[in-house]
Amino acid sequence: MFRKLAKAATAAFAVALGAALLGTGTAQAAGPVIGGGSGIVIDNQFECTVTTVGYDGAGRLVGLTAGHCGEAGSLVTAEANRGAGVIGRFAYANHDLDYAVIQFDPDRITPVNTVGRVTITGLGAPAQFPQIVCKEGRTTGNTCGISWGDVFQSNVETWSQMCVVEGDSGAPVVVGTTLVGMVNAYLAVACFGPEVGTNMSAILGDINARGDVGAGFTPI
Numbered sequence: 724m725f726r727k728l729a730k731a732a733t734a735a736f737a738v739a740l741g742a743a744l745l746g747t748g749t750a751q752a753a754g755p756v757i758g759g760g761s762g763i764v765i766d767n768q769f770e771c772t773v774t775t776v777g778y779d780g781a782g783r784l785v786g787l788t789a790g791h792c793g794e795a796g797s798l799v800t801a802e803a804n805r806g807a808g809v810i811g812r813f814a815y816a817n818h819d820l821d822y823a824v825i826q827f828d829p830d831r832i833t834p835v836n837t838v839g840r841v842t843i844t845g846l847g848a849p850a851q852f853p854q855i856v857c858k859e860g861r862t863t864g865n866t867c868g869i870s871w872g873d874v875f876q877s878n879v880e881t882w883s884q885m886c887v888v889e890g891d892s893g894a895p896v897v898v899g900t901t902l903v904g905m906v907n908a909y910l911a912v913a914c915f916g917p918e919v920g921t922n923m924s925a926i927l928g929d930i931n932a933r934g935d936v937g938a939g940f941t942p943i
Contacts (some may be wrong), residue, residue: 737923745904753802753831753833754830754831754832755771755803755807755810755828755832755833756833756835757810757833758775758836758838758843758889758943759836759841759859759894759917759942760838760839760894761801761802761861762790762802762803762839762861763802763810764801764802764805765789765792765793765798765813766797766798767798768899770802770890771788771792771793772789772859772861772895773895774789774895775825775843775942776941776942777940777943778940778943779939779940781921781936783936783937784826784828784832785824785825787871787905787937787940788823788825789907790818790820790821790823791907792816793816793823794816795815795816797813798811798812798815799811799812801832805872806830808831810827810828810832811832812826813929814935814936815935815936815937816931820879820921820925820926820929821907821921822926824937825932832875834943836942839859839864839865840859841895841941842858842900843902844900844901845901846901846902846923846927847901847902847903847923847926848903848922849873849881849904849922849924850872850881850903850904851871851872852870853869854870854898855867855868855870855898856868856870856883856885856898856904857885857896857897857898858887858895858896858918859894859895860891860902861891862890862891863886863887863891866885867884867885868918869883869884870883871884871917873922874921878924879921879922879925880907880919881904881920882902882918883896884917885906885922886913887913887914887915887920888909888914889913891906892906892908893906894906900936903923904921905920905923907920908920
């Protein structure tokens with residue numbers, strides 16, 4: 724099924740990615756600006772990218788990132804403002820689908836829906852060939868490319884021809900302003916090999932089935 728991704732690059736197969744960009748948008752709270760595309764540091768060790776921020780059905784402020792970035796209980800700080808201290812923690816990490824749910828402290832971040840050149844206004848179905856998808860990651864910023872679709876008919880992942888490298892794990896993958904997936908890995912050669920990402924439909928289906936933190940997620 725979906726590959727468990729390593730935290731370091733390899734020459735020949737899927738490698739893990741991580742980190743992000745400083746966000747912009749409408750302020751809703753005091754603290755570092757965090758949205759889909761922002762950089763986070765996990766346990767003061769690993770840098771990954773936030774996929775999106777919003778509220779779950781219980782009103783909790785939550786976000787998503789790649790599952791290989793940490794474990795349940797891992798502490799999260801903002802890459803752009805590490806001095807602000809812990810802003811949230813991993814509530815759950817699924818290493819098969821490679822996504823994690825972050826529960827943010829609403830008093831310690833400013834959640835936004837625009838970071839760099841990506842704005843998220845809703846959630847959508849996986850991208851299909853030959854749609855153009857874009858992502859916002861802390862290492863390579865905003866890059867776009869053609870979607871190859873669900874290559875293995877897994878209903879879990881989509882391949883696309885976007886530049887991603889280490890530091891981009893969890894980056895939001897959008898069609899226009901619709902969030903359709905997250906960045907999880909690249910194949911073979913950074914920025915040249917296909918990007919492999921988990922579909923939002925698969926992630927949200929699993930989150931809702933669990934019925935815990937993140938269930939009923941709606942982006943801000």
